[in-house]
Amino acid sequence: MMRQINRIGVFTSGGDAPGMNAAIRAIFRRANHYDLHIYAIQRGFEGMIDGDIRRLEDDDVRNIIHHGGTFIRTARSQRFLESAGRKTAYENLKAFDIDAMVAIGGNGTFTGCQIFSEEYDIPTIGIPGTIDNDLFGSDFTLGFDTAVNTAVEAVDKIRDTADSHNRLFIIEVMGRHSGYIALYTALASGASAFVIPEDSTDIDKLVLQLQQAQRRKKLFSLIISAEGNKIGDAFSLSQQIKNLMPEQDIRVTVIGHLQRGGAPTAADRILAARLGHASVDALMEGQRNVMAGIVNDELCFTPFKESVTLSKQPSNEMIELTRMLGM
Numbered sequence: 001m002m003r004q005i006n007r008i009g010v011f012t013s014g015g016d017a018p019g020m021n022a023a024i025r026a027i028f029r030r031a032n033h034y035d036l037h038i039y040a041i042q043r044g045f046e047g048m049i050d051g052d053i054r055r056l057e058d059d060d061v062r063n064i065i066h067h068g069g070t071f072i073r074t075a076r077s078q079r080f081l082e083s084a085g086r087k088t089a090y091e092n093l094k095a096f097d098i099d100a101m102v103a104i105g106g107n108g109t110f111t112g113c114q115i116f117s118e119e120y121d122i123p124t125i126g127i128p129g130t131i132d133n134d135l136f137g138s139d140f141t142l143g144f145d146t147a148v149n150t151a152v153e154a155v156d157k158i159r160d161t162a163d164s165h166n167r168l169f170i171i172e173v174m175g176r177h178s179g180y181i182a183l184y185t186a187l188a189s190g191a192s193a194f195v196i197p198e199d200s201t202d203i204d205k206l207v208l209q210l211q212q213a214q215r216r217k218k219l220f221s222l223i224i225s226a227e228g229n230k231i232g233d234a235f236s237l238s239q240q241i242k243n244l245m246p247e248q249d250i251r252v253t254v255i256g257h258l259q260r261g262g263a264p265t266a267a268d269r270i271l272a273a274r275l276g277h278a279s280v281d282a283l284m285e286g287q288r289n290v291m292a293g294i295v296n297d298e299l300c301f302t303p304f305k306e307s308v309t310l311s312k313q314p315s316n317e318m319i320e321l322t323r324m325l326g327m
């Protein structure tokens with residue numbers, strides 16, 4: 001028998017990502033359609049444990065579609081890893097009569113949701129919200145497109161100064177253990193080379209590539225490095241290259257949290273609209289403990305367990321294409 005849903009708790013958790021606000025707006029508007037009430041669980045699992053929960057009104061979701069960050073705040077929660085924390089969280093949800101949830105976040109968020117679903121009975125739908133694009137079950141995650149656009153804008157600017165000085169720049173982007181941001185940034189900014197965890201480039205191959213470029217009279221080079229790559233952070237890469245190519249004038253730029261802020265791109269707002277809308281419909285149709293995603297432009301749902309344990313990697317085609325065009 002399908003259960004009655006009246007109040008949906010919504011939360012954002014883990015690193016914020018552009019498009020989270022647009023998703024909350026879509027959830028709220030779709031819930032309105034069914035006469036459901038939306039409650040914001042502020043600061044993710046932390047707010048769930050502290051009972052930091054409030055009802056959202058029309059005004060809360062007006063004029064937010066274009067804002068980065070998350071107006072209901074986010075956090076990385078250590079306390080939710082403890083069963084005592086989860087018990088308190090459940091009691092708070094019950095106190096607010098919350099009978100279903102939509103969780104917007106990444107790997108850590110859905111791992112938390114999975115554990116919670118094994119202990120307590122509150123149907124939850126996930127929306128992939130992380131700039132890292134590392135979740136199985138959706139071709140893209142909220143914030144990824146914006147982060148790549150931000151990184152590309154930064155690389156375009158670095159290109160000007162790299163060109164003027166004939167320098168080699170190593171530009172480090174985020175992504176945790178995933179190379180998606182680095183690879184897409186490298187392709188879109190026409191970088192000479194990239195270093196990502198999913199590819200087997202080592203320092204010798206990288207240096208060979210740079211020497212080939214030099215022989216073709218390429219006077220400056222841009223290398224995009226994923227923070228999670230296996231051969232070292234941007235500063236270590238710089239030192240390793242300098243050891244083998246002492247003539248190179250090398251500079252390092254770590255783009256850092258700049259990539260997490262700013263107005264979401266149209267692609268991220270549209271993804272947020274589709275997934276926010278779908279998450280409420282999914283709850284109404286009796287789905288539970290799955291992540292909503294878009295694969296090949298089709299809406300699909302993946303159990304939390306699979307979304308966090310199965311790996312998603314950039315295709316070989318994308319890797320080879322980026323390498324080929326960077327030469």
Ligand code: F6P
Nearest residue numbers: 015106130131132174175176260
């Ligand atoms: O998961 C998103 C992300 O921005 C990663 O790319 C990065 O490694 C991490 O979060 C940084 O986390 P924090 O903001 O907690 O330093």
